[in-house]
Amino acid sequence: MDETTRISDRNFGRRTFLRGSAAALGLAVVAGAGCAPKDELETSPEAGKPADEKVCSGVCRGNCFGGCALDIKVRDGKVVATTAAKLPDEQYRRICQRGHSHLQRIYDPDRLKAPVRRVGERGSGEWEQITWEEAIDEIASKWKQYQEESGKESVAFMAGSGNFGVAAANYAGRLRDRMGATTVQFCYDNCYFHAGIHAEGVGDGFNSNEIADIVNAKCIILWGSNPAVAQPQNWHFIMDAQRAGAKIIVIDPNFTVSASHADMFIPIRPGTDNALLMAMVNYVHENGLADADYIKKATVGPFLVKESDGKFLRQSDLGVEIAKDAVDAPIVCDANGNHGTSEEVSDPVFEGTFEIEGIKVTCAYTLLVESCKKWSLARAAELCDISEETIGELIKLYVEGPSTIYQGFGPDHYVNGERVYFTQIALAAITGNIGKPGATCGYEWTYAGLLKYVKPALLTPKDATPGMTVVSPNLLDNVKAKEVEGKPFDLRSLYIWVSNPLGNQTDRNSWIELFNMLDLVVVVDMRLGDTANYADIVLPCVHWFEAEEIMPQTSPYLLLQEKAVDPLYESKTDVDIVNMLAKAMGFEDDFSMSLEEYLAATLENDGAKTDGITWDRLKDEKYIDIMGGDPYYIHGGTGVFRTATTRLNFYYEKPAPYINYGQSFDVEKARLPYWEPPAEAWPQTVAEFEANPLAEKYPLIFTTERNRMKCHTQWGHAPWLLELYSEPTIRINPNDAQARGISDGDHVRAFNDRGEAVFMAEIHAGCRPGVVVAPKGWEEDQFIKGHYSNLTSRAFNPFTPNNCFFDALIEIEKA
Ligand SMILES: Nc1nc2c(c(=O)[nH]1)N[C@H]1C(S)=C(S)[C@@H](COP(=O)(O)OP(=O)(O)OC[C@H]3O[C@@H](n4cnc5c(=O)[nH]c(N)nc54)[C@H](O)[C@@H]3O)O[C@H]1N2
Ligand SMILES: Nc1nc2c(c(=O)[nH]1)N[C@H]1C(S)=C(S)[C@@H](COP(=O)(O)OP(=O)(O)OC[C@H]3O[C@@H](n4cnc5c(=O)[nH]c(N)nc54)[C@H](O)[C@@H]3O)O[C@H]1N2
Ligand code: SF4
Ligand SMILES: [Mo]
Secondary structure, three states, X not given: OOOEEOOOOHHHHHHHHHHOOOOXXXXXXXXXXXXXXXXXXXXXXXXXXXXXXXXXXXXXXXXXXXXXXXXXXXXXXXXXXEEEOOOOOHHHOOOOOOHHHOHHHHOOOOEOOOOEEEOOOOOOOOEEEOOHXXXXXXXXXXXXXXXXXXXXXXXXXXXXXXXOOHHHHHHHHHHHHHHOOEEEEOOOOHHHHHXXXXXXXXXXXXXXXXXXXHHHOOEEEEXXXXXXXXXXXXXHHHHHHHHOOOEEEEEOOOOOOOHHHOOEEEXXXXXXXXXXXXXXXXXXXXXXXXXXXXXXXXXXXXXXXEOOOOOEXXXXXXXXXXXXXXXXXXXXXXXXXXXXXXXXXXXXXXXXXXXXXOEEEEEHHHHHHHHHOOOOHHHHHHHHOOOHHHHHHHHHHHHHOOEEEEEOOOHXXXXXXXXXXXXXXXXHHHOOOOOEOOEEXXXXXXXXXXXXXXXXXXXXXXXXXXXXXXXXXXXXXXXXXXXXXXXXXXOOEEEEEOOOHHHHOOXXXXXXXXXXXXXXXXXXXXXXXXXXXXOOEEXXXXXXXXXXXXXXXXXXXXXXXXXXXXXXXXXXXXXXXXXXXXXXXXXXXXXXXXXXXXHHHHOOOHHHHHOOOOHHHHHHHOEEEOOOOOOOOXXXXXXXXXXXXXXXXXXXXXXXXXXXXXXXXXXXXXXXXXXXXXXXXXXXXXOOEOOOHHHHXXXXXXXXXXXXXXXXXXXXXXXXXXXXXXXXXXXXXXXXXXXXXXXXXXXXXXXEOOEEEEEEEEEOOOOOOOEEEEEXXXXXXXXXXXXXXXXXXXOOOOOOOOXXXXXXXXXXXXX
């Protein structure tokens, strides 16, 4: 134990503490091996002598979906600049302002330099420095005790999306499974993922065409999506498409930066998207605009659904013996009454109700359109607050195509958002807007490297006995009830890595309450951010450039991170930390691989072998194009989708929840589109849908948008970026502001029964009346008072457990 520092002023105090600890900034930096020396040596202006300079390959790995390749310039053992790597395809040679600001994270004076243990109240910022040995011994001995006393699942592991590198993201999961510990699923973006997987099938890339293909679209709908801010790396492709003649349509309650570039802006009422989509499906059907050939060939439309149990009529229902391992194929029928598998019946019908060998059946397409029937344009117009003419124009542009629905995450953030992604895919499927150049429905984010090359079996050690899974919005209730769906659950310790839940989960105060109920919260991070600040022990991890990594997702390349500089201070890689913990737990045999051995092993599998991909090759070439180059990767272009039926699915035969934690859900409801109001954010009565009475007290819908300067909470303290955007703000419509006596630049208190936050008000006519928008990612120390995550709600849909960030009501007053 080295020292204890009482901290009253958070920023000043933290610096004081850090000054007293370990190595001084920069002293420990030694050039990493393997990077290319610069052709010409430059003169370091400070020293006046030739500098030792090299350029390393790297990759930006936070969750902005970018995965941009970087050239990291290292001079005299220190990173001095980051620029876009010279990838062969020039279209992907881009980085944003965050990509240029990495060195302010590496050399952040507030970087955690050594392991620390909490000595004051949680969140007080009072720490003592401890050695790695002390930290590891304490964690491992407590975990052994808890597991012995309260069961293996009394220890839980929680990841987030802080680093998409193969090792950093996955390695701790091996220890979790070896210990039989609980997984806390972090529940971000799950509505989108569920439909992407079950309705559309994750293809060789993901559920969309490669972004470069968007230039072939004639109609692009940015649906609840603000790529000008949230995917700057994609924005130029969208602008290229517009220049090539595509119409850009933005569907968003608010006039965003992306909307300011659109040909058509549709300011939809929050939480009503699925009603609009159902009206579009209904209109397409009623007006004969559906693409019959595509429905027959590529969708479940012709499959016959049994009235008796809602399942597809299959060969076995008709008495056919199904050989072991053979597929019990769905049955279709043609206009002449012949029935058989889709191989046997060449021209199936996709509409109608029939009786086949005494079994009453209906085509899946008919069930889809029946479910949307009550959504006339007039009814949707009233609910969504969009004119019928506008919806008509939207449908016309979309059907003409080729059309791309660029799925954003606005609708995902409501409890009723689950079906939006499903119905978007249904609309694309029945109009044939998938599987062609310019026609896709998804988010252009590739998973190719992860799916094809990173061997999943490696993630689980051979002696593993994985424990139960719980979902983050339910965790506090599970801990209080000491059960998960009837199964005993006595949680005592949480290990958190690549994750900042107190900044990013809903209902932050509930997380602080949860932490207070636990015996040991361990966080691995680079700095004492929102979550680390409330932990019991914090372990310092390396910055992304201080270790090798493989980035297997988000760009069309498999990318290498070279070790550009040595780890600063006492920081360690997540792999080394887990290996130390595993050894202390007695699992050394399964955790003897070094980081490099682990990375090499993740590429030793059939998929990688077939395509000639190895760790040595990646080290040699630095980036490998895995999307097949030209022509651009087209999702579903082969007509085969990776769904259970190999077709686009707009009828869930066997609805499966996104994460199965033993929950019950309404199976019938989960099969087809439906609309119901959001859980909380429904402040008005429209048609038969009555306003949430809570709106009398809290009339404003609280939404958060992506922060141009941050990737979630990362880069949040980089001075260059703070100079451009320096304090938490909230956008308010002029009428809402005036009614509350709020002027531009005032500080305002936003509040509800869950908590409060103080923001600077920005009066903005682009903000939909009744809706406020706060860019996210600010941490507690940057608020005058409170935190935006105090305002959000833990309500979720058990079928797709998710954090529903926008489904919240608040009131605002002058602070
Ligand atoms: N700079 C930056 N970029 C990021 C991130 C970051 O933290 N910083 N995070 C990344 C991550 S993890 C994600 S998930 C993506 C998110 O990517 P986006 O979804 O593009 O980002 P958001 O800013 O959340 O935009 C959602 C939009 O939905 C709108 N919206 C709100 N309610 C509704 C509604 O009911 N219907 C419709 N149609 N729209 C609605 C909001 O006004 C907002 O403009 O961004 C990624 N990119
Ligand atoms: N109100 C509101 N909240 C939201 C959203 C919203 O729209 N509104 N969006 C949500 C969405 S879609 C998402 S995806 C989440 C993202 O939530 P998180 O995944 O929690 O995102 P980050 O803030 O990037 O936090 C990751 C943490 O990992 C740390 N880290 C980075 N690299 C490493 C590493 O190599 N090792 C270790 N051990 N740690 C590392 C970072 O310093 C950071 O503290 O946020 C969600 N939160
Ligand atoms: S933050 Fe995202 S867009 Fe910016 S450089 Fe990094 S990966 Fe690219
Ligand atoms: Mo996300």
